[in-house]
Amino acid sequence: GQNIDQPTEMTATEGAIVQINCTYQTSGFNGLFWYQQHAGEAPTFLSYNVLDGLEEKGRFSSFLSRSKGYSYLLLKELQMKDSASYLCAVEDSNYQLIWGAGTKLIIKP
Amino acid sequence: NAGVTQTPKFRILKIGQSMTLQCAQDMNHNYMYWYRQDPGMGLKLIYYSVGAGITDKGEVPNGYNVSRSTTEDFPLRLELAAPSQTSVYFCASSYLGQGQPQHFGDGTRLSIL
Numbered sequence: 001g002q003n004i005d006q007p008t009e010m011t012a013t014e015g016a017i018v019q020i021n022c023t024y025q026t027s028g029f030n031g032l033f034w035y036q037q038h039a040g041e042a043p044t045f046l047s048y049n050v051l052d053g054l055e056e057k058g059r060f061s062s063f064l065s066r067s068k069g070y071s072y073l074l075l076k077e078l079q080m081k082d083s084a085s086y087l088c089a090v091e092d093s094n095y096q097l098i099w100g101a102g103t104k105l106i107i108k109p
Numbered sequence: 110n111a112g113v114t115q116t117p118k119f120r121i122l123k124i125g126q127s128m129t130l131q132c133a134q135d136m137n138h139n140y141m142y143w144y145r146q147d148p149g150m151g152l153k154l155i156y157y158s159v160g161a162g163i164t165d166k167g168e169v170p171n172g173y174n175v176s177r178s179t180t181e182d183f184p185l186r187l188e189l190a191a192p193s194q195t196s197v198y199f200c201a202s203s204y205l206g207q208g209q210p211q212h213f214g215d216g217t218r219l220s221i222l
Contacts, residue, residue, distance in 0.1 A: 004151070008149075030207050030208070031207060031208050033210065041215070041216075042199060042213035042214060042215050042216055043152070043199070043213050044213070045210035045211070045212075048208050048210065050207070050208060087151065087152070089152075091207065091208070095140075095205075095206070095207060095209075096154065096157070096167075097152075097154075097211065099151035099152040099153075100151050101149060101150055101151045102151060
């Protein structure tokens, strides 16, 4: 079967660092996406990993371990505007996305 | 830059009514998708299309129909609305190939009463 797990909700403090984990078990794997979704809005693309390792993009970084079926999104220097849901999605062998339920991140002052 | 445009943004339907959700993209993307998102759940694929004239079922196609007569447009049809179809519907598009990000419209919030 296809399964993607993320924590339902996380809380962090403005200016801090937070790591959002995603574990997956899928029948095929062509890469892993992270999207950000503010409440009431559409998902927007953050990152894509296909090789093991860390990809850094400004305050956001994404890590992938294919052998462990594991990824994380690292957000540094948190800002209030980072309050959103973060969606993990695996691209399967047919280039379709299998989505996790998302992690709601709450930033406190 | 319009990107992916969905209409309407909100709609309330009565049980048994029908309607069409419109989706248009101006990025010349091959692939287009329809998802539904229920509270606390991930996006579920309803239908997708790899090009004009070609459509295929996703994970949750029952109760829906699609067509793709042009590259730009990908409407979603609900024939007999049921309360279980109350959801937020997102249309997305992408280029063909591995690692191509999907671009989403703003969504249609649909309530069936």
